[in-house]
Amino acid sequence: MVKKKIALIMGTRPEAIKMAPIVYALKQRSNDIDTVVIATAQHRQMLDQVLSLFNIVPDIDLDLMRPNQSLNDLTCSVLQLMQKTLEDVKLDLLMVQGDTTTVFAASVAAFYLKIPVAHVEAGLRSHDLYNPFPEEANRRLTSVLAQIHLAPTPLAKEKLLNEGANEENIFVTGNTVVDAMSTLLDVPFSFQGSPIENLPLSQHRVILVTSHRRESHGEDLKNTCLALKEIVQRFQDVMVIYPVHLNPNVRKTVMEILSDVERIALTEPVDYLCFLNLMRNAYLIVTDSGGVQEEAPTLKKPLLVLRKLTERPEAFNAGLSKIIGTSTQKIVDEISLLLTDDKAYQAMIGINPFGDGKASERIAELVCRWAKNQKPLLPSENEFKG
Numbered sequence: 001m002v003k004k005k006i007a008l009i010m011g012t013r014p015e016a017i018k019m020a021p022i023v024y025a026l027k028q029r030s031n032d033i034d035t036v037v038i039a040t041a042q043h044r045q046m047l048d049q050v051l052s053l054f055n056i057v058p059d060i061d062l063d064l065m066r067p068n069q070s071l072n073d074l075t076c077s078v079l080q081l082m083q084k085t086l087e088d089v090k091l092d093l094l095m096v097q098g099d100t101t102t103v104f105a106a107s108v109a110a111f112y113l114k115i116p117v118a119h120v121e122a123g124l125r126s127h128d129l130y131n132p133f134p135e136e137a138n139r140r141l142t143s144v145l146a147q148i149h150l151a152p153t154p155l156a157k158e159k160l161l162n163e164g165a166n167e168e169n170i171f172v173t174g175n176t177v178v179d180a181m182s183t184l185l186d187v188p189f190s191f192q193g194s195p196i197e198n199l200p201l202s203q204h205r206v207i208l209v210t211s212h213r214r215e216s217h218g219e220d221l222k223n224t225c226l227a228l229k230e231i232v233q234r235f236q237d238v239m240v241i242y243p244v245h246l247n248p249n250v251r252k253t254v255m256e257i258l259s260d261v262e263r264i265a266l267t268e269p270v271d272y273l274c275f276l277n278l279m280r281n282a283y284l285i286v287t288d289s290g291g292v293q294e295e296a297p298t299l300k301k302p303l304l305v306l307r308k309l310t311e312r313p314e315a316f317n318a319g320l321s322k323i324i325g326t327s328t329q330k331i332v333d334e335i336s337l338l339l340t341d342d343k344a345y346q347a348m349i350g351i352n353p354f355g356d357g358k359a360s361e362r363i364a365e366l367v368c369r370w371a372k373n374q375k376p377l378l379p380s381e382n383e384f385k386g
Contacts, residue, residue: 017050099124173378304322
């Protein structure tokens with residue numbers, strides 16, 4: 001029997017982190033299926049860091065990143081290059097992950113060629129097209145085009161059902177970020193040689209901060225910085241570590257307000273293994289990131305989310321995170337509570353709602369059953385229950 005050929009496409013660091021365990025799991029099933037890895041390099045440097053970390057060499061690298069590239073430019077580039085790539089490779093299935101422009105545009109290209117799409121991390125919804133932007137639109141539109149919906153949680157499946165997706169095509173797998181973290185946290189690690197090398201972590205309660213999203217630029221980011229400044233002035237045993245994104249809109253605001261503040265360490269962006277270990281050493285985490293909302297509960301770290309809403313409410317519903325917005329006073333109040341009230345702190349530590357470390361195995365088994373035309377693709381008793 002001729003083996004089916006599946007391609008996994010990735011353009012950004014989060015996609016690579018979450019696709020890497022699936023690549024491993026599919027490669028172990030090479031007798032059943034041919035696996036091709038395609039990189040668009042939407043974010044060149046950060047993507048390459050993760051590919052190197054997982055020892056993944058793309059079979060095809062489109063190298064699309066350009067300085068000051070607009071969303072329109074990027075979308076057109078992905079569409080045009082993916083058409084030729086898909087025609088040359090002669091795929092049976094394209095697997096995409098998440099909600100980037102790579103995901104949406106590659107799914108459109110596959111649809112035009114009548115190649116089925118499997119969407120990893122399907123069903124996340126904020127219900128606000130502009131928050132986060134453009135990710136909410138990207139993932140909704142990808143769901144319209146996908147034939148296989150790999151929902152990370154039961155709640156994500158529910159969202160898809162509410163939109164009219166066929167239940168026979170939705171499978172709850174857990175989130176593959178838990179698989180990736182389980183692998184990487186076993187890797188021996190030292191901060192030596194990293195931007196964190198000389199920071200006295202053991203002498204302080206560390207608050208790890210990330211804030212870089214487009215919708216956070218301007219006044220919201222300014223409010224966050226002012227809150228962090230007040231926190232270190234109020235709590236002498238606290239150190240803030242803030243790896244500052246390379247985006248000039250972020251760096252200008254952050255540097256102007258926080259560059260000379262004692263016990264606030266503004267570092268260059270760190271690689272993913274370093275970031276994981278920073279999270280592991282943190283007392284609490286403050287972020288506007290999507291992925292960190294899954295990673296912090298996996299590490300049992302209280303999480304404060306600098307957003308007005310979230311597409312990942314599972315941690316919030318379980319009491320493991322709080323959505324606090326970007327008011328300076330609200331940020332100060334919520335951080336202060338966790339620094340002074342141990343009961344409130346402990347209440348935000350619990351069972352991870354995002355996965356059990358077996359998501360990639362479920363997905364690989366599902367793909368092999370799809371290739372052999374076996375139904376159901378994932379028996380319900382094997383799905384992640386949350």
